[in-house]
Amino acid sequence: MTKPSFSTLSKEVDQLGRLIGDVIREIDGDEGFELVETVRKMIRELRTGNREREAELDSIIASVDDEQINTLTRAFTIFLELSNLAEDRQRIRVLHGRNRDAYPEPAKETVRAIIKRFHDEGKSDEHVQQFVNDARVELVLTAHPTEAKRRSIRRLLNDLRELLDRQDSPELLPAHRDRIPSEVKAQLRKLWQTDFIRSRRPTVLQEVKRGLAYKDVLWDIVPRVAHDLRQALTDYYPEVKKTNPLFVYGSWIGGDRDGNPFVTPDVTAQTFEWLREAALDAHLQQCENLGRSLCISDEDSETGKSILDSVATAKHRWPELVSLLDRVPPSESYRQWIQVIRWRLTQTATLGMTDRAANISGAYTSASELHCDVTIIRDSLRATGNSIIAENEVQPWLDQIRIFGFHIMHLDIRQDSSVYSSVMNDIWKATGKHDAPENLEEEQRHELLLSTLGCELSVDSAVLSEDTTRTLELFSIMRRTARVYGTPAIGGHVVSMTRTPSDLLTVLWLWKWSESVDGGDEQDSLCQLPLVPLFETIQDLKNADATLSSLLNDPVYRAYLKLQGDNQTVMIGYSDSTKDGGYLAGQW
Incomplete structure (x- = not known):
């Protein structure tokens, strides 16, 4: 088996390190370069266990001025970005090596390998057909990335990657190969002189555009995976067919309004x-x-x-x-x-x-x-x-x-259950359905929601709160979207901090109300909104079984669910689970 040498990665990291070092010396002078090198060497010694350097390093960091701090933070930020880039390229080399070594057998952890394993284990056509029918990977983009590089930085790093990829080509002419280090250095000079941090917080719509930047990658990769699955089934299970999509893409960006008034x-x-x-x-x-x-x-x-x-x-x-x-x-x-x-x-x-x-x-x-x-x-x-x-x-x-489809990825909507509870209280008061709905017990609230489900809402919008007005406007937009763009454009409606069955029934009430928007439409009966409870606190997680049982045993809710294939999506645990009960309890 031929494995990509670790020395290849080490050599590339060294090459990039030397080039960015040259850039630092050229732009920030010898003093800036020496400062970065001194700190870098001390950190390496600390990693090997030499604690004597710790006080000396603390002293250096405490004595530098703002300009020197900027040099240090920029240098180590770029060092880490370049190391990540080199490691990504090494990972690709490793994966390609695995595929070459395994050929003509499928490489491990591939779609083809899974189907072949079923075949080797003697799985029946019926078993594999059921597996293929149920197989579904849903990837959802959120507005809470683990890193938030500016597009300018991502572009520069991508250009660097392309230069290094070109350098690997055996067909590259020697004269062209000799120019690569100079071109890499030019990119590094631009990287050093580009702001890594946005001067202004991005708007929600800017975040939406950033999410759409991934579209091209997803668009290109989907047919390849679909082809691999089809070919594997043809070779090992010719009677088995994949009739539904393997991948589904969604996004919360532009739909997640929980705690974000800008959405x-x-x-x-x-x-x-x-x-x-x-x-x-x-x-x-x-x-x-x-x-x-x-x-x-x-x-x-x-x-x-x-x-x-x-x-x-x-x-x-x-x-x-x-x-x-x-x-x-x-x-x-x-x-x-x-x-x-x-x-x-x-x-x-x-x-x-x-x-x-x-x-x-x-x-x-x-x-x-x-x-x-x-x-x-x-x-x-x-x-x-x-x-x-x-x-x-x-x-x-x-x-x-x-x-x-016609939507690239479905848009999930998320809102806190307390907002919807307040909205319903406001509506019931304004319509005279109840004077003090906030005092209702869960069973009474449940009954009132079902008894008024689908009723026309005759009320002066001027007496409604801003939250209620915005919520009704949101459901109007969702209804129009479902009518014109089709229900695949709308993902699940996630109800954060779900505590009781009425939290989900409230959203169902609002969705049924939206059928009256623009005078109604004959397509409304076909437009079903998936309702997704999100159980977060430890107590709510403990009560989730009872909450779901109540919903699933409710004839009205169950009838609505059957229109969606009798499938109920549930989200359990989130950051608030850890905040409420600690990491272990939140994960448990």
Whole structure:
């Protein structure tokens, strides 16, 4: 087995260390460089157990001025960033080495290895089919990252990584290789002179954009994993099929308003729009790519009847398409059909929150419709002996459609249960349902929620509190989003500090109320909002079993749950669990 040498990592760290040392000397002078080197050497000695240096190091740190402190903190911050970069590259070398050494067998900890292990253990088709049906990985982005690099810093580090990757290429000409250290040093000079800390706190919408920066990586990796799973099943379990997405992506950024007054209804609405725009832009780019690539001529190759019929049907259904399709050679039916898809995606992108797809010519009502249109291309290629083109160029897009839809990632909403309790109290007082709802026992509150569920809310908004007004506005936005963008755009509604069944029933009450927004819609009965209790304090965790049992045994709540496949998502434990009961109890 060939393992990447640790000396490769050590050599790279040394190379980067020397170059950043040169940069420090050039910009901050010999004095700055010597200070950094002195502190670095002392720290290394301390790590080897030489405690005599501790007092000397403390003395040096205590005596430096603000400018020297800036030099030290910047130097060690960059040292650590460069070390992390080198370690990431070493990890990739190790993983690649494992794959090479294992080939043609699957490398450990891969999708293919799991399926092969099932096969080696004699698992039946039924067992594996059940496993594949249940397998689902949900990755959720939050606004609480373990690190918060500025985009400028991330870009510079990424450029450095690309330079080092290029240096590894065996095909790089010697003259070009000789230039790499100079280019690396240029990047390091920029890094040294760039602020690592934002001068202003980022807004919520800036955080949303930062989260969307991961979209391209996720978009590209999904088809590869889907292909690996499909190929493994084909090789070991040809009768087993994966029909539902393996990955689901979500985000709390722009939806998590628990303790954050800056996450307003407008911010959430904008987040929904940006997520949709990102998805449609990505699909349009795939459409452009496929249109350039799939230049097969009807005269030189057989074209599936389904493609020809689909183009003819589209022309008849949407006459405005005819002039657009006339720009495509009539013998290139695949390109004509791709142009139809492109036009429909463009029409879909014009939909606003209060629009209906049925009212905009050609707009897709759901990602499933797009999936059907792209499937026609794949199936036609397969039927005419071009399966290899279908699998390499069309199937990846189909995988992306199934996983990312028209929303890239669903947006979870989170709010504290106490806020919703106050909102309901405000509504009941304003409507005369109860004079002092805050004094109700849990059983009475439970009963009042169910007895008024779905009732019209006739009240002057001027008498409602700001929290109530914002909450009703939020649910109005969610309802419009579900109607126009589809329910996949909306993730779970997480209720922080869930203590009693009424905490979840309150959210159900508000969701049912939102059916009256804009006069209602025939699609409302199909729009189900997943309600997610978050049990946090130790006492609430202990009571979680009783709380859930009460909810699941309630006929009204259970009927609502059955509309979602009778599945209930629960979150247990969070930072407040540790604050309340300590690390061990919080994890237990």
